[in-house]
Amino acid sequence: MTKKQLKEHRVESLLLAAVEEFLEKGYDGASVDAIAKRAGVSKGGFYHHFPNKEVLLMEANQKLSEPIMEMAEKAYSNSSAMDGLRQYIKEYLNYWASRPRELSFFFLSMSKALQAPALMEYYREYVNQSTAFLIGMFQKAMESGEADLRDPEAYGISLMGALDGVVSYAMIHPEEDIELLVERFEQVWLK
Numbered sequence: 001m002t003k004k005q006l007k008e009h010r011v012e013s014l015l016l017a018a019v020e021e022f023l024e025k026g027y028d029g030a031s032v033d034a035i036a037k038r039a040g041v042s043k044g045g046f047y048h049h050f051p052n053k054e055v056l057l058m059e060a061n062q063k064l065s066e067p068i069m070e071m072a073e074k075a076y077s078n079s080s081a082m083d084g085l086r087q088y089i090k091e092y093l094n095y096w097a098s099r100p101r102e103l104s105f106f107f108l109s110m111s112k113a114l115q116a117p118a119l120m121e122y123y124r125e126y127v128n129q130s131t132a133f134l135i136g137m138f139q140k141a142m143e144s145g146e147a148d149l150r151d152p153e154a155y156g157i158s159l160m161g162a163l164d165g166v167v168s169y170a171m172i173h174p175e176e177d178i179e180l181l182v183e184r185f186e187q188v189w190l191k
Contacts, residue, residue: 011049013039015060018053019105027057027112058122061109064102065126067095072133081141082190088137089163089189090182096167097178103171131160159189 017039021030032053036046050056071091078084096103113119135156141147149155166185170176 007049010039010041010045011059014041014046014049014056015063018056018060019064019102022057022060022108023101023105027053027108054116054118057109057112057116058119061106061119061122061126064105068092068130071095072130076133076137076140080146081137081144082146085134085137085141085190086186089185092163093166093170093182093185094178097170100171100174103167127160131156134159155189162189 014035017035018030021035021038024030025034030053032046033043035053035056036043039046046056050059071088075084075088075091078087109119110123113123133156135153138147138149138152138155138159142149142152162185166181170178170181
């Protein structure tokens with residue numbers, strides 16, 4: 001393994017260990033020692049990669065957000081804005097429905113963000129990027145004549161909130177058929 005690969009492996013191990021530790025013990029109950037031990041690195045190794053637990057929490061969130069950003073890029077590149085939105089909605093809802101632990105981690109992180117300005121700033125940027133993507137998709141749909149909307153910004157903002165609301169609903173009701181939820185969601189948002 002090259003030096004770069006070894007570093008990437010250690011960082012990945014620390015991120016995964018942090019998610020597990022935070023889920024089991026909460027942010028305040030998780031210690032740097034326990035995270036390092038779970039990842040198979042020394043405490044010094046932890047501090048070599050992360051200055052503190054808060055930065056590790058932000059990095060873990062960023063790592064778990066990468067697939068969402070990739071979904072958005074893929075949807076935006078679709079020649080049909082409405083088909084891109086359909087694709088994004090389906091992938092987004094299926095992604096979170098199939099990853100309840102990661103979703104729990106995000107909820108845990110959001111509660112911590114209320115007390116941590118740097119983490120709140122991370123979430124603000126994530127929400128701003130996601131909302132800008134959705135607004136852009138609705139604008140693209142209007143410009144191409146696929147949709148007749150008065151206010152694409154209102155659609156983008158409300159769709160952002162609705163998506164996360166449906167994700168929460170699916171988490172609370174795991175017995176629900178996710179494909180049926182996707183279909184119902186599309187009927188409301190993408191007529």
